[in-house]
Amino acid sequence: MSGTLFIVATPIGNLGDISARAKAVLTEASAIACEDTRTSAKLLQHLGISQPLLAYHEHNEQQLAPLLADRIANGENIALICDAGTPTLSDPGFRVVRECRRRHIPVTPVPGPCAFVAALSASGLPTNAFRYTGFLPPKSAARLRFLEPIRDAEETVILYESCHRIAKFAQEIADTLGANRVVCLARELTKLHETFLVGPIAEQIPLLQGGNLRGEFVVLIAPYDFRI
Numbered sequence: 764m765s766g767t768l769f770i771v772a773t774p775i776g777n778l779g780d781i782s783a784r785a786k787a788v789l790t791e792a793s794a795i796a797c798e799d800t801r802t803s804a805k806l807l808q809h810l811g812i813s814q815p816l817l818a819y820h821e822h823n824e825q826q827l828a829p830l831l832a833d834r835i836a837n838g839e840n841i842a843l844i845c846d847a848g849t850p851t852l853s854d855p856g857f858r859v860v861r862e863c864r865r866r867h868i869p870v871t872p873v874p875g876p877c878a879f880v881a882a883l884s885a886s887g888l889p890t891n892a893f894r895y896t897g898f899l900p901p902k903s904a905a906r907l908r909f910l911e912p913i914r915d916a917e918e919t920v921i922l923y924e925s926c927h928r929i930a931k932f933a934q935e936i937a938d939t940l941g942a943n944r945v946v947c948l949a950r951e952l953t954k955l956h957e958t959f960l961v962g963p964i965a966e967q968i969p970l971l972q973g974g975n976l977r978g979e980f981v982v983l984i985a986p987y988d989f990r991i
């Protein structure tokens with residue numbers, strides 16, 4: 764009898780966001796695959812869970828995916844988590860899910876926190892159609908190539924950006940898409956300093972200068988003709 768691979772979402776800041784089902788699945792799994800064992804050990808200690816952890820990250824994903832699938836095929840239930848949020852979304856996990864699907868091994872999501880869904884849901888930007896693009900390329904030229912086609916976007920475009928580049932990126936949005944383009948910069952979601960900056964990009968730029976607003980950001984760019 765095959766076991767199951769559980770894709771378990773964990774909090775993106777507020778530990779109260781762990782679900783009862785996530786706790787139960789993590790407690791009963793024979794092993795928990797995670798990105799960084801030290802980060803996940805802290806969460807699991809907080810939850811009183813002591814299942815064995817195994818490191819599954821971008822550098823060993825390719826080798827580990829078939830081995831994990833073997834263990835599940837032999838009857839183990841294995842849970843996959845990431846440092847924060849939903850595994851496989853700008854985080855490791857896609858390869859083991861694909862491997863299990865190829866081999867008809869059951870895969871079940873245990874849904875919960877996800878930074879871009881949280882940001883979109885509270886942004887006030889259109890949610891009927893959106894495009895999630897993950898992290899931006901770090902180099903300026905590649906970023907501009909990415910931004911150009913968004914000029915005429917008819918859906919909300921969502922991406923992740925590092926706090927170190929957010930001020931520069933805001934200026935790039937204004938330069939490429941125009942000063943009036945409506946954005947939502949969602950920072951430190953579910954944490955003490957959660958902040959939403961919503962409105963034309965030109966109005967947000969002064970707020971980002973001087974590095975006052977640190978932390979993690981989700982950037983949402985509204986459709987070209989949207990006004991808040």
Ligand code: SAM
Pocket residue numbers: 775776845847848849850851852853854876877878879922923924925949950951952953954979980981
């Ligand atoms: N898989 C995760 C998810 O479901 O949201 C995303 C992981 S990705 C490696 C990390 C990025 O997500 C951060 O650089 C930031 O852009 C965004 N992020 C994660 N937690 C956040 C938070 N609490 N507030 C704002 N953005 C966050």
